[in-house]
Amino acid sequence: MKMKFKLRLFILQTSSRVLDAVAGDPFGREPWLFAKNSNALDRLAQKLRERLLSLKGKCSFSRNVYISSRATISPRHLRIGENSVIGSETQVGYDIKIGANCTINAGAIVRGKVRLGNEVRVASGAQILGFNHTFDDLLRPVYKQPIERQGIEIGDDVWIGANAIVVDGVEIGSHSIVGAGSIVTRSVQDWAVVAGNPAKIIRSRLTDESLRNLYEDFTHNLTRDIPAILQNHRDADGFKAVPGVGGKSRAWTDSIELAAMVNQNLLDYESRDLIKKLQAFQDPETGLAHGPYGEGKLHKGGKYVDMLECAHSAYMTMATGYALECLGSSLMYPIYVVDEIVEEKLFDYLDRLPWATNAWQAGAWVDHFASACYFNARYFGSGNAISSLFSWLEQHIDAHSGMWGDPYPEGDWSQPVNGFYRLTRGTYTQYGKSLQMPNQAIDTILNHSESLKYFSPRSTTACHVLDIMQPLWLCLKETDHRREEIMDLAGKWLVRTIQRWDSERGLSFETEENAKPSVKGTEMWLSIIWYCADTLKLNPSCTHFSPKGIHRPETVWAIR
Numbered sequence: 001m002k003m004k005f006k007l008r009l010f011i012l013q014t015s016s017r018v019l020d021a022v023a024g025d026p027f028g029r030e031p032w033l034f035a036k037n038s039n040a041l042d043r044l045a046q047k048l049r050e051r052l053l054s055l056k057g058k059c060s061f062s063r064n065v066y067i068s069s070r071a072t073i074s075p076r077h078l079r080i081g082e083n084s085v086i087g088s089e090t091q092v093g094y095d096i097k098i099g100a101n102c103t104i105n106a107g108a109i110v111r112g113k114v115r116l117g118n119e120v121r122v123a124s125g126a127q128i129l130g131f132n133h134t135f136d137d138l139l140r141p142v143y144k145q146p147i148e149r150q151g152i153e154i155g156d157d158v159w160i161g162a163n164a165i166v167v168d169g170v171e172i173g174s175h176s177i178v179g180a181g182s183i184v185t186r187s188v189q190d191w192a193v194v195a196g197n198p199a200k201i202i203r204s205r206l207t208d209e210s211l212r213n214l215y216e217d218f219t220h221n222l223t224r225d226i227p228a229i230l231q232n233h234r235d236a237d238g239f240k241a242v243p244g245v246g247g248k249s250r251a252w253t254d255s256i257e258l259a260a261m262v263n264q265n266l267l268d269y270e271s272r273d274l275i276k277k278l279q280a281f282q283d284p285e286t287g288l289a290h291g292p293y294g295e296g297k298l299h300k301g302g303k304y305v306d307m308l309e310c311a312h313s314a315y316m317t318m319a320t321g322y323a324l325e326c327l328g329s330s331l332m333y334p335i336y337v338v339d340e341i342v343e344e345k346l347f348d349y350l351d352r353l354p355w356a357t358n359a360w361q362a363g364a365w366v367d368h369f370a371s372a373c374y375f376n377a378r379y380f381g382s383g384n385a386i387s388s389l390f391s392w393l394e395q396h397i398d399a400h401s402g403m404w405g406d407p408y409p410e411g412d413w414s415q416p417v418n419g420f421y422r423l424t425r426g427t428y429t430q431y432g433k434s435l436q437m438p439n440q441a442i443d444t445i446l447n448h449s450e451s452l453k454y455f456s457p458r459s460t461t462a463c464h465v466l467d468i469m470q471p472l473w474l475c476l477k478e479t480d481h482r483r484e485e486i487m488d489l490a491g492k493w494l495v496r497t498i499q500r501w502d503s504e505r506g507l508s509f510e511t512e513e514n515a516k517p518s519v520k521g522t523e524m525w526l527s528i529i530w531y532c533a534d535t536l537k538l539n540p541s542c543t544h545f546s547p548k549g550i551h552r553p554e555t556v557w558a559i560r
């Protein structure tokens with residue numbers, strides 16, 4: 001086996017050298033020209049080079065990869081994404097992953113344990129050194145002591161300037177720029193421009209002007225995009241959450257809110273027909289919305305309905321009521337079950353909600369209850385429980401975190417933060433009440449927002465992002481606490497979301513690459529865009545776009 005391997009290696013090495021001698025290295029100094037200008041001989045030489053490297057280490061090459069014949073490659077672990085290129089006189093190796101559309105220019109060094117995202121540019125002479133010598137043993141020369149590799153992580157769309165040096169253990173955020181000759185010894189945040197020795201932030205790329213131009217261009221085209229997106233999610237039977245999937249009540253309410261966001265009618269539907277359709281979602285006995293598609297069946301009687309434990313139907317009651325308001329109408333019946341929850345019964349149930357283990361579920365229940373109280377009070381003149389609800393909330397907020405409920409599992413704040421959004425959306429936002437502890441809430445939310453488990457740009461959801469951006473927007477109405485950090489976060493999510501926008505299909509609820517766009521995802525991400533823009537004070541110049549219905553920002557029923 002060893003002889004066969006050595007023979008195969010010899011044949012490949014010889015063939016590769018012959019081809020390299022014939023083809024030369026016309027792209028070594030300008031590797032980005034390979035895809036456009038290479039001929040059949042150049043591409044054959046490249047394929048032989050890839051096969052040869054694969055015999056020497058664990059390698060993976062996507063299509064249209066180019067590696068100069070004069071590059072020094074140590075292919076122990078090497079993965080290169082499509083359209084990525086490596087120039088001449090470079091040193092690349094040990095444990096390297098390179099994303100798509102990257103360029104490592106002539107004379108650059110990328111060694112050790114290094115991860116490059118997509119669309120990264122490494123200029124000539126730059127050094128990315130994902131390793132270091134240890135030197136703890138005083139009796140041995142440094143070069144004989146072990147090498148450690150913490151690794152270097154570089155995000156998407158990063159430019160490493162000429163002769164810059166990035167040392168081991170550093171993370172460089174997406175869309176950042178490292179100035180020529182800089183020495184990066186500390187991690188760099190997204191969108192930063194750094195320079196110097198040691199490198200320091202000299203400015204952010206997210207300037208007021210750049211964000212305003214981006215947002216204005218986006219909203220200018222939105223009135224054109226929304227009808228096309230809605231049409232894409234409609235078939236002969238009506239609106240679908242995702243094209244080709246069966247009908248859902250929420251697809252109708254989300255579609256109505258999407259059209260209302262840009263002050264448009266819902267395609268060619270008459271408002272009176274839509275009102276009639278949505279009012280039919282409501283059950284005349286309980287007042288809850290079960291919908292016509294069977295996804296929210298009501299079990300008549302019992303605590304399941306009496307205490308709004310039918311979570312889907314309770315949510316659809318909100319969604320239906322808000323969508324009807326977008327059409328200038330309202331629910332046909334009061335939500336009878338809510339009027340029967342008197343103060344003593346309410347307090348007992350609030351005490352028994354799962355605040356310790358599922359604060360999101362508890363916050364969602366409060367949202368459903370408060371919204372039902374709003375509909376009953378505004379359209380039917382009934383319901384007196386909302387003041388009692390606020391009384392309970394004021395007594396049970398956590399003075400340290402500004403939240404209701406506990407992290408679960410321990411140290412994981414997703415449940416309380418997401419529950420905080422649902423709870424405050426239906427109460428403090430909707431009724432115009434001031435938050436009690438906005439500073440503490442901001443600290444908790446910002447700390448949670450740093451969790452890559454929930455907020456990696458490629459693996460989060462509209463729910464997670466909305467559940468931090470709307471509460472932070474709400475908190476800033478009461479305080480300036482950490483405003484700059486909040487505005488920085490708003491700028492990042494504004495740009496990330498607009499970057500993903502598909503003018504014909506909208507946005508998927510999830511940010512994963514293969515996730516399918518939906519009316520739900522589109523409506524939620526557009527609401528996120530608006531809240532980010534309003535936090536950044538970009539909205540005064542845009543009056544034709546704002547969230548409507550369930551995610552609207554306005555106070556609609558102040559407590560008298």
